[in-house]
Amino acid sequence: MNQDTFFRKVGDDRFEATQWTRGPWSPSHQHAGPPSALVAGRLEEMVGDSFRVARVAIEVTRPVPIGTLHLERSFRREGRSVKVMTGRLFDQDRKVVMSAEALALGIVELDLETKRPPMDEPSPADSAVVQFPFQDSDPGYAAAMELRFGRGGFGEGDVMAWMRMRMPLLDDTEPSPLERVLVAADSGNGVSQRVSPLEFTFVNPDLTVTLHHSAEEDWVGLAARTELDRTGAGVADTRLYDQHGPIGRGIQTLLIRSRSGTARR
DSSP, X not given: OOXXXXXXXXXXXXXXXXXXXXXXXXXXXXXXXXXXXXXXXXXXXXXXXXXXXXXXXXEEOSXXXXXXXXXXXXXXXXXXXXXXXXXXXXXXXSOEEEEEEEEEEEOOOOSOOOOOOOOOSOOGGGSEEOOOTTOOXXXXXXXXXXXXXXXXXXXXXXXXXXXXXXXOSBTTBOOOHHHHHHHHHTTHHHHTOOSOTTTEEEEOSEEEEEESSOOOSSOEEEEEEEEEOTTXXXXXXXXXXXXXXXXXXXXXXXXXXXXXXXXXX
């Protein structure tokens, strides 16, 4: 078994998070990208190849610990053309740490001439290799993901970033296109940060991803922009890409707080 993985399956819908899931805000908590991808992938499994997940809505109800997690999942709607699956992720104390809803559409072949939206951003090959500015020692999410910037930079609030996984999401299984998107999409606020992570936290309690096209190949592009207000609220709006063009959109609500505990005026 590959030791470098975000999660290991330890039972029926039970998963052990590794240290590669560790996020920037606490050494004992995960970055929300890996568990979002884990839950989305398990909901995707429920519908099979004749449906494609077009929307995933994630709510992070409390910090997700690095430990053993249990997933409960079910159908909320089972139509012939539309299915909706829900999931709740529990920690070892049986507290809900994440909830999710996935909407899947039946796949049909239409007699339509359609074109992908054109690639209007720099490609991964034309982008510079960078590291998260608050990356600390391995292992952790920042080291588990390759990161490149095609335009913009940290602190500017408007960037084009490319990300791809250095390791599997779960054991030695090849991640699905949906999982690859979700593990990166939760970094929209991180790559488009407008404030210093040493002075402020900008946690997203939710993530909604809507896709019109499945991601092809490994790289996921984030054309991300953050807007924020002095009252402590913000939004990270991310246009999602694969190497051929746009594939969808991600939206995160941001909870912004001063690390000193004192709001700036």
